[in-house]
Amino acid sequence: MKSPTTIHQHIIRASALLLASGGTALAQLNNWVGEGGATITGPDGLVYGKWTDSANWDNGDPFGSSKDDRVDLVSANGGRIWMDQEFWVTPYIPSSKLGAFSINGGTLQLLDGVTLYKTPRVGDGATIANPGIVTQTGGTLYMNRGEMRIGTNIRLASYGLYDISGGELSTAGGLHPGGNIVLGSRFNQFSDGPSRGELRISGTAVVNLAKPLGAPAQSLLFGAAHGEPESSVLTIIGSTATVNIDSLSMVNNYPDYNAGLIHFQFDQTGPSTIHLARFANLAQGVLNIDYSGTPLTTGACFDLMIADQIAISPSFTLDPADAQDWQMVKLGDGQIGGQKDTLRLVYLGSNAAYAIWTATHAGCQKPDLDSDNDGVPNGVEFFMGQTGSSFTTTPSLVTSAGITTWTWPRDPGAITNYKFQMSGDLQLWTDFNPPHASINTSQPGQVTFTLPGNSPLKFCRLVVTPFQ
Numbered sequence: 001m002k003s004p005t006t007i008h009q010h011i012i013r014a015s016a017l018l019l020a021s022g023g024t025a026l027a028q029l030n031n032w033v034g035e036g037g038a039t040i041t042g043p044d045g046l047v048y049g050k051w052t053d054s055a056n057w058d059n060g061d062p063f064g065s066s067k068d069d070r071v072d073l074v075s076a077n078g079g080r081i082w083m084d085q086e087f088w089v090t091p092y093i094p095s096s097k098l099g100a101f102s103i104n105g106g107t108l109q110l111l112d113g114v115t116l117y118k119t120p121r122v123g124d125g126a127t128i129a130n131p132g133i134v135t136q137t138g139g140t141l142y143m144n145r146g147e148m149r150i151g152t153n154i155r156l157a158s159y160g161l162y163d164i165s166g167g168e169l170s171t172a173g174g175l176h177p178g179g180n181i182v183l184g185s186r187f188n189q190f191s192d193g194p195s196r197g198e199l200r201i202s203g204t205a206v207v208n209l210a211k212p213l214g215a216p217a218q219s220l221l222f223g224a225a226h227g228e229p230e231s232s233v234l235t236i237i238g239s240t241a242t243v244n245i246d247s248l249s250m251v252n253n254y255p256d257y258n259a260g261l262i263h264f265q266f267d268q269t270g271p272s273t274i275h276l277a278r279f280a281n282l283a284q285g286v287l288n289i290d291y292s293g294t295p296l297t298t299g300a301c302f303d304l305m306i307a308d309q310i311a312i313s314p315s316f317t318l319d320p321a322d323a324q325d326w327q328m329v330k331l332g333d334g335q336i337g338g339q340k341d342t343l344r345l346v347y348l349g350s351n352a353a354y355a356i357w358t359a360t361h362a363g364c365q366k367p368d369l370d371s372d373n374d375g376v377p378n379g380v381e382f383f384m385g386q387t388g389s390s391f392t393t394t395p396s397l398v399t400s401a402g403i404t405t406w407t408w409p410r411d412p413g414a415i416t417n418y419k420f421q422m423s424g425d426l427q428l429w430t431d432f433n434p435p436h437a438s439i440n441t442s443q444p445g446q447v448t449f450t451l452p453g454n455s456p457l458k459f460c461r462l463v464v465t466p467f468q
């Protein structure tokens, strides 16, 4: 008998963030505090018109009573406006600076907080019925040193939304790079009742949050919250936004509260991945997934975050309803300065064990592919308990006392269907399905196939099908 070949086949349907540098930039910052003219020329060499320049506003009265202000790209000053007042978008305060606010073009540079770390606020003291909302469809809003609070609860109730579907929200550029954003408050829990602070990113939006120059050390923080609907929320919709965040922290000092919600809504084109220059600390909070695309197969993956370091605590969890279909997998060494870490979402489908295996070891590939190009399909490597990232040696036939056997290592935890097949011509195959007298599974870590003696069949193979 010709020695059978060891065909082992699986058959399946079968930016660098821009930071001001050193003392030179800070000296420039200080110079801006006292500016009171109608225009200033920034260190970027560009001229900014002061925000009271009525030509820059749709109603010419940003302090007025319309509470519906809008900044557009205008010819004057190249469409650039700087603001030396506090930027409060909330209908709560009778003498409020702004109500609902939209930016559709041009550049709005917030200057407050240069030395005092003042706080641009969205929705402070507002309610669901009368929220504070910033809508950005274009243009650029440069935050600055200081802290933008969306839905802060210094007042009893708060309801704030920064909804950006186009243009750029940045703490990384402009005149004063280096602020931070808080959803809710980092000092207080959300009060009972419908309080909410949300940063919603969709469309072609670009969000660039740089490393803060002052405290706190994270560029995006989630305040203590109770979860939907009273929560601190980051929503990422679709796959076409750009999200670059230096650092993100979901942790608070209130054990009875979570640290908010990250909400991804996407279809088969995937989510916009959050890229973090430094770290994501996911100590508390909830990950909520809304998938609305075409049906997925076991092991389909989506990368939600890529960072220098991602830390996930057990108290950061998938929404219970999502956990039936999805699981989080973290890749990387978890070290600052090491390889990048990835927070990956994997669709469990009909075989959660294979899904997690391929998300971890095989680039989310299907079982019939060969992620490490060593000739052993992913499904077989999964069966063997291999990592799929190094050359895998497959077993040879052993003949003893006239009996030929083929023994495969098997991961007892690798739930999968398998069978042996033999053929005389590599065309027609005869199945040997377990349980079968020729297949010995008495050892949990291996499977031995005893080839039939005096068989005209010359070839054999192992077929692994983790899912149909």
Ligand SMILES: [Ca+2]
Pocket: 370, 371, 372, 373, 374, 375, 376, 377, 378, 381, 388, 392
């Ligand atoms: Ca392989």
